[in-house]
Amino acid sequence: MPAPSSRLPKISVIQSFKVAAELGSLAKAAAQLALTPAAVSQQIRQLEEQLGSALFVRTQSGVMLTDIGKEYLRYVTEAFDILHLGQQNLRHAAAAPKLTLYSLPALASKWLLPNITQWRERCPDIDLSLHGTHAQVDFNAAPADFVVCFGEDRYPQLDKQLLFRDEVLPVASPALLQRYAGQTVLQQAPLIHLDWGNEGRFLPDWRSWFQAKGVVEPPAQPSFSFNLTSLAIDAAVAGAGLLLGQRRLIAHELARGDLVMVDALSLPLSKPYFLAWPQRSLSQPGSEALMNWLSQLSM
Numbered sequence: 001m002p003a004p005s006s007r008l009p010k011i012s013v014i015q016s017f018k019v020a021a022e023l024g025s026l027a028k029a030a031a032q033l034a035l036t037p038a039a040v041s042q043q044i045r046q047l048e049e050q051l052g053s054a055l056f057v058r059t060q061s062g063v064m065l066t067d068i069g070k071e072y073l074r075y076v077t078e079a080f081d082i083l084h085l086g087q088q089n090l091r092h093a094a095a096a097p098k099l100t101l102y103s104l105p106a107l108a109s110k111w112l113l114p115n116i117t118q119w120r121e122r123c124p125d126i127d128l129s130l131h132g133t134h135a136q137v138d139f140n141a142a143p144a145d146f147v148v149c150f151g152e153d154r155y156p157q158l159d160k161q162l163l164f165r166d167e168v169l170p171v172a173s174p175a176l177l178q179r180y181a182g183q184t185v186l187q188q189a190p191l192i193h194l195d196w197g198n199e200g201r202f203l204p205d206w207r208s209w210f211q212a213k214g215v216v217e218p219p220a221q222p223s224f225s226f227n228l229t230s231l232a233i234d235a236a237v238a239g240a241g242l243l244l245g246q247r248r249l250i251a252h253e254l255a256r257g258d259l260v261m262v263d264a265l266s267l268p269l270s271k272p273y274f275l276a277w278p279q280r281s282l283s284q285p286g287s288e289a290l291m292n293w294l295s296q297l298s299m
Contacts, residue, residue, distance in 0.1 A: 009047050014076055016043040017055065021073045025062035097285040098127035103148040105132035106229035107273070110249040112148075115297055122293055126286035145281040146290065150199060151271035158276040161291060164298040166273065168204050168244040169266040171259040175239040185262060187218045190241035192232050193225040204267035209244060213265055233259075273298075 020029035020040060030037040048055050055069035065073060103112060108130055119128050129143075136154060137147045152160050172189065180189055191206050210217040224240050226232040233250055236243035237258045243250075245259065247266065253259040275294055281287055 007050070009050055013043045013047050014079075016040050017047055018073065018076050018080065020044065020056070020063060021065055021069065023062075024064065027062075097125070098129055099145050099284055099286050099290055100129040100131065100143050101146045101148070101290065102131045102133055102137045102142070102144050104134060104150060106233075106246075106249055107148055108132035109230050110233060110252070111297070114252050118297075119290075119293060123286050123289050126289070128290075139278045145284055145287065146275055146277045148294070149274055149276055151202070152274050152276075155276040158278055161275045161295070163273045163275055163294060164248060165268060166246045166248050167266040167268045168209075168246055169264075170209065170242055170262040171236060171245045171250060171254070172242050172262050173237055173239045173258065174260060176241070177260065177262070185242070186215075190221060191218075191223045192235055192241040192243040193223060194229060194232050194244075195225055195227045197227070202270040204244065204269070206244060209265065209267055212267060213263070 016029060016033060016035070019032055020026050023029050023032070026040045026044070027037045029035075030040045033040065044056060051068075051072070053068040053072075054066050055072060056063040057066055101112075109132065112130060116128075116130075131144070137144050139158075147155065148163065149155060170186070172185065176189060177185060193206065194200070194203060196203050207217055224232075224235055226235065229246065229249060232243055233245060233253065235241070236245065237253055242262060243259075244267075245253075246269070250259055254261070275291065277287075
């Protein structure tokens, strides 16, 4: 048999192989494909020559796959399944308009997600795809329509809408407060820290808070540090320590009583949050509704 070729066979030839393998008969495959048995037989020979391996063994009742044929059928079946799935997804995408919103992970999980049912009430016929990421969104490469970002400097070329300015305030779980008496909690309880990397200079830390309060910062002790705001909030709810939580992101924890304010002094973040988008996004169905929804959430 000739050496195998790296060139892919025609899709019609692969389909003939698949149908013949599933039916165990070249004649039945020909009838299903509206071809002659001779045409199907010729396609199978071409495929075997191109692959450099025998795929079928001819029997009195039809054809039977060789071991190589069984292995090839597995790949062919998987490939056709992927093609069918892609076709279904394309049909769904064409039938149901979709908006894709990128956001910082903590905003996605702690601010947007608790209010996500409001979107369905506003736009029952438009899908919303929510992506959480810290990375810069490339609108030319990613299927993104909008992004919620911290500050306006990261997307200087995009249109923007101010969403909200946030502030941090000291909070703790009721269980943690029970372990400390009165005001000593601020001096004795472990502190939870956030490490935002380069963006950390825009987020007030515990040292800034104690200075603004006009009290001595407590001595250093073992503590927890997180690079994700959502993890820090969950740690505070679990009673791991005191947290300078962003008011917008802990609103539901405060409302449920999972976290309580330890002191009324709050400090503002140095940058606000924005919604940003390229001009093309405004032509997408539901874009105005999305902007209005996020504006309402920001009030």
